[in-house]
Structures are given as C-alpha cells and as structure tokens.
Amino acid sequence: MIDLATLYETYAPDLHRFALFLSGDAAAADDLVSETFVRLWGARERLDLATVRGYLFTILRHLFLEERRRARPAETIDDRLLSREADPERRAAAKGELAATLRALQELPESDRTALLLRVEGDLPYSEIAAALGMSAAAARVKVHRARARLAAARRAPAFDPLEKEVLS
16 A cells, blocks of 8 residues: 655655746645645556656656646746845845856756756656656666756856847948
C-alpha cells in the first residue's frame, strides 16, 4: 500500500521548487504540486516506488505544459526570491542579475530547460531525467551539459540596450 503522506512529505518541497522555477508563481506552483499528487494517487495501482521521484517530476512537467498551452502565464519576477539586503544598489543589481538569469533560462528550448532544472533543482540522476523526457541517459547528460553551456553563454553576452544604439544617417 502506498503511503501518500510520506511521499508528499518527502518530495513536495523539491517538486514545489521545480514548479516555482517553471511557473514563476508560488500559487501556481502550489496548484501544480497538489495536482501532481492527485494524479499520483490515481495511478497508485501501477506505481513503482523505485522510480516514484522521476515519475512525480514527469507528472508535474506534463501538468505545467498542459496549463501553459491553455493560457500564457504572465512573466513576473517574485521579489521574495530576491535578496533582502538594505542597500538599494545591491538589491537593484541582484534584481537585474536575477532577471537576466531568468530571461536566459526562459530562452532555452523547453526540453533543455526542463532537463537542466530536473538536474540542478530536482537533483535527479540522469537515468530519471531520461525517463521523464523519453530519451537515453547519455542523451539526458548531453542535454544538461548543452543547456548549462547555452545558459552560461547567454549570461556572458552583453545585453541589448536600445538607448546605446547609434542612429545611422
């Protein structure tokens, strides 16, 4: 018999962080995690506890994609994720860095972003990432590596500032 309460206590915090990264909204993340466990309960008869973690992340990812297809989410930066330092300059710099990182992350192809977040935030092994994304473990490893490289390159690239653009006469 599956103990849903124990599974929830064990996996909900990681799932919530992943959902928050995907959605950018705490309430939406809560809904995604709740619905993930509802779906898990519905599949309890055929559940393999050895792979339940990867299965949960897969459910959550599919729910997010399903929701995103229905309605485009508003892109906001949650101030709760920012440093609470008193220095306004440091807060502004931190907010700018966070915004740039989130933009770069959102510009990654969806499968790359998901693979990277499952590895970094979900701390999933490549075999579970592979199962969640329907690919081999080697392909998942390459996908995460390339996503990290693309994210790093995007963060190093200078930001476009239309005020600095020279007007050609």
